Amino acid sequence: MEKFTTLTSRAIPLAIENVDTDQIIPARFLKATDKQGFGDNVFRDWRFDKHGNINKEFSLNNPKYSGSILVAGDNFGCGSSREHAAWALVGFGFKVIVSSFFADIFKGNALNNGLLPVQVSEGFLKILLETVEAKPETQIVVDLENQTISISNSEVSEAFDIDAYKKTCMINGYDDIDYLLSKKEQIEAFEMSR
Amino acid sequence: MGKTLFDKVWDAHVVDSVQNGPQILYIDKHLIHEVTSPQAFNELEARGIPIYRPNQIVATADHNTPTLHQDLPIKDELSRKQLEQLSENCKKNNITLYELGHKYNGIVHVIAPELGITQPGMTMVCGDSHTSTHGAFGTIAFGIGTSQVAQVFASQCLLLTKPKSLRVTVNGKLKNGVLPKDVILYIISKLGTNSGTGYFCEYAGDVFENMSMEGRMTVCNMSIEMGARGGMIAPDEITFEYVKGREFAPKRDAFDKKVAYWKTLPTDADAVFDKEYYFDAADIEPMVTYGTNPGMGIKISETIPVDNNASFKKSLEYMNFEAGESLINKPINYVFIGSCTNSRIEDFRVAASFIKGKQKADNVTAWLVPGSKQVEAQIIEEGLKAIFEDAGFELRQPGCSACLAMNDDKIPQGEYCVSTSNRNFEGRQGQGSRTILASPLVAAATAVAGKIVDVTKEIETLETVSH
Numbered sequence: 010m011e012k013f014t015t016l017t018s019r020a021i022p023l024a025i026e027n028v029d030t031d032q033i034i035p036a037r038f039l040k041a042t043d044k045q046g047f048g049d050n051v052f053r054d055w056r057f058d059k060h061g062n063i064n065k066e067f068s069l070n071n072p073k074y075s076g077s078i079l080v081a082g083d084n085f086g087c088g089s090s091r092e093h094a095a096w097a098l099v100g101f102g103f104k105v106i107v108s109s110f111f112a113d114i115f116k117g118n119a120l121n122n123g124l125l126p127v128q129v130s131e132g133f134l135k136i137l138l139e140t141v142e143a144k145p146e147t148q149i150v151v152d153l154e155n156q157t158i159s160i161s162n163s164e165v166s167e168a169f170d171i172d173a174y175k176k177t178c179m180i181n182g183y184d185d186i187d188y189l190l191s192k193k194e195q196i197e198a199f200e201m202s203r
Numbered sequence: 204m205g206k207t208l209f210d211k212v213w214d215a216h217v218v219d220s221v222q223n224g225p226q227i228l229y230i231d232k233h234l235i236h237e238v239t240s241p242q243a244f245n246e247l248e249a250r251g252i253p254i255y256r257p258n259q260i261v262a263t264a265d266h267n268t269p270t271l272h273q274d275l276p277i278k279d280e281l282s283r284k285q286l287e288q289l290s291e292n293c294k295k296n297n298i299t300l301y302e303l304g305h306k307y308n309g310i311v312h313v314i315a316p317e318l319g320i321t322q323p324g325m326t327m328v329c330g331d332s333h334t335s336t337h338g339a340f341g342t343i344a345f346g347i348g349t350s351q352v353a354q355v356f357a358s359q360c361l362l363l364t365k366p367k368s369l370r371v372t373v374n375g376k377l378k379n380g381v382l383p384k385d386v387i388l389y390i391i392s393k394l395g396t397n398s399g400t401g402y403f404c405e406y407a408g409d410v411f412e413n414m415s416m417e418g419r420m421t422v423c424n425m426s427i428e429m430g431a432r433g434g435m436i437a438p439d440e441i442t443f444e445y446v447k448g449r450e451f452a453p454k455r456d457a458f459d460k461k462v463a464y465w466k467t468l469p470t471d472a473d474a475v476f477d478k479e480y481y482f483d484a485a486d487i488e489p490m491v492t493y494g495t496n497p498g499m500g501i502k503i504s505e506t507i508p509v510d511n512n513a514s515f516k517k518s519l520e521y522m523n524f525e526a527g528e529s530l531i532n533k534p535i536n537y538v539f540i541g542s543c544t545n546s547r548i549e550d551f552r553v554a555a556s557f558i559k560g561k562q563k564a565d566n567v568t569a570w571l572v573p574g575s576k577q578v579e580a581q582i583i584e585e586g587l588k589a590i591f592e593d594a595g596f597e598l599r600q601p602g603c604s605a606c607l608a609m610n611d612d613k614i615p616q617g618e619y620c621v622s623t624s625n626r627n628f629e630g631r632q633g634q635g636s637r638t639i640l641a642s643p644l645v646a647a648a649t650a651v652a653g654k655i656v657d658v659t660k661e662i663e664t665l666e667t668v669s670h
């Protein structure tokens with residue numbers, strides 16, 4: 010897993026609530042047996058119509074927006090547990106997703122793939138969306154060490170929460186498998202005890 | 204202070220706690236299917252890590268499988284490859300697989316309970332959010348991502364932070380024609396799709412106590428649709444009776460010993476939950492959804508609410524519905540009875556009791572897809588197949604089918620489908636498809652009428668439809 014410390018980037022707004030993982034990556038693209046290529050189909054049915062024509066209105070297609078931060082509406086990533094959603098977002102180039110609320114499984118999947126979910130207050134999210142929509146060139150700074158997200162060259166900033174263990178994993182690029190394997194003896198002892 | 208059902212099962216599986224961090228939770232049973240497992244197998248292979256406890260894993264093919272001509276090679280190349288890869292991975296790693304055509308094949312959340320693999324007091328996971336289904340047995344069961352599938356492969360454990368506790372109590376007597384699906388759709392319509400996020404939910408009260416195991420599974424199945432990681436119902440005599448004698452259930456003395464333990468699991472009277480909700484059974488009526496998330500549900504007799512929120516409007520626009528309108532008399536061309544929510548024998552019995560002696564409307568394509576080979580066999584044995592076929596319904600072979608449309612069972616662009624599945628997301632049942640979630644009874648009545656009807660009026664003359 011890639012390490013994550015700080016990121017300064019422009020952001021792409023997605024002012025829609027309850028974005029479910031079926032929208033992030035529709036089921037018909039889940040037939041692959043590796044993790045590659047999902048980025049091409051992220052938000053497929055919002056980016057393209059059924060004939061494959063590009064939907065220019067959609068923010069991910071709008072040339073005025075760019076960057077590796079997605080700023081999304083409340084309850085992002087609900088629905089199916091498919092980790093393909095995280096792979097698709099990472100594949101498209103996102104490193105941070107900002108929302109006022111994340112669904113549980115999506116949040117875990119994101120963290121396991123070096124994609125940082127930053128949960129902010131509804132008020133901060135609103136300011137962020139309005140700022141990015143009005144001035145797409147705005148730089149957003151995400152500082153994982155200090156757990157803050159700020160709008161560059163402004164006073165606008167907010168602290169965010171992250172599990173201390175997961176923070177260490179993200180900063181060092183560790184994953185849970187390494188940790189669990191180091192606990193093999195205890196796991197075996199647990200099995201013996203029941 | 205007393206412990207909840209969830210606390211008791213969780214605490215019995217904690218191997219260790221990371222300081223200021225998550226806990227290591229031991230997993231008793233790991234279910235896998237073709238879609239969310241291949242990358243986990245690859246990961247382990249690439250890192251040279253063996254599968255730690257292959258005999259605690261059970262695999263099935265369900266998401267991609269066709270529901271017609273299962274004896275023939277699968278036409279879709281990508282689906283075929285994914286299924287072949289599952290077979291190969293299972294063979295290489297000595298994992299039990301109920302592949303297509305096997306007498307135990309079916310949807311992962313239907314087969315594990317019916318084979319007695321799911322038992323009270325266990326921890327169970329699967330790379331599938333509806334793993335919550337198994338909570339009906341008083342099991343901690345939840346969906347995981349593929350990275351976590353790899354973790355369980357490697358260590359039979361997961362690193363998790365203990366969720367908060369939530370209890371939903373429904374007391375009273377359900378009205379005739381109100382099924383477990385209506386109960387859970389009603390709860391989600393009241394609580395919304397993220398009220399459960401961060402929580403594990405227990406369902407309590409006499410409505411659930413009086414419910415069959417099939418009904419309890421329908422309820423727990425949809426816990427994830429209110430954001431909860433899982434749902435649970437305390438095990439009782441109904442649970443023990445269901446588990447007893449099943450293929451992989453403990454036998455004789457071992458079973459009695461287990462029952463004695465299972466009886467200690469229900470929530471203590473003085474246990475405290477982080478959040479509690481109460482509902483009255485008498486307020487629940489047959490439900491339908493009108494939007495693009497499962498929380499957007501109304502009683503069939505109600506009208507679509509008015510809301511100025513942009514996401515709400517986008518949703519109605521997608522469905523081509525107007526705020527304030529009723530869904531009754533909406534013409535419907537597709538009906539799907541199936542999915543891990545409602546594809547057990549009881550669901551087909553309810554549908555058959557309504558359909559018997561009637562005819563499907565000409566405009567309707569109605570797919571009945573059993574959850575497993577065993578359910579399929581039972582449908583035939585109980586004579587339900589004949590009832591369905593006489594009425595013009597099509598009984599297909601088991602699998603996830605139109606629930607997520609990864610196979611050929613897709614609802615066409617713009618068409619409505621009254622579906623007994625669990626998700627009405629945009630395009631869930633095929634690109635541009637419009638899903639209306641409902642109970643098997645409402646689905647059956649829709650197929651007969653060719654439009655949505657107030658089923659409570661339809662069944663006044665019918666004998667009591669069981670819960």
Ligand code: SF4
Pocket residue numbers: 265266310311312331333542543544602603606607624625
């Ligand atoms: S039936 Fe639907 S919800 Fe259930 S496991 Fe299959 S795809 Fe998932």
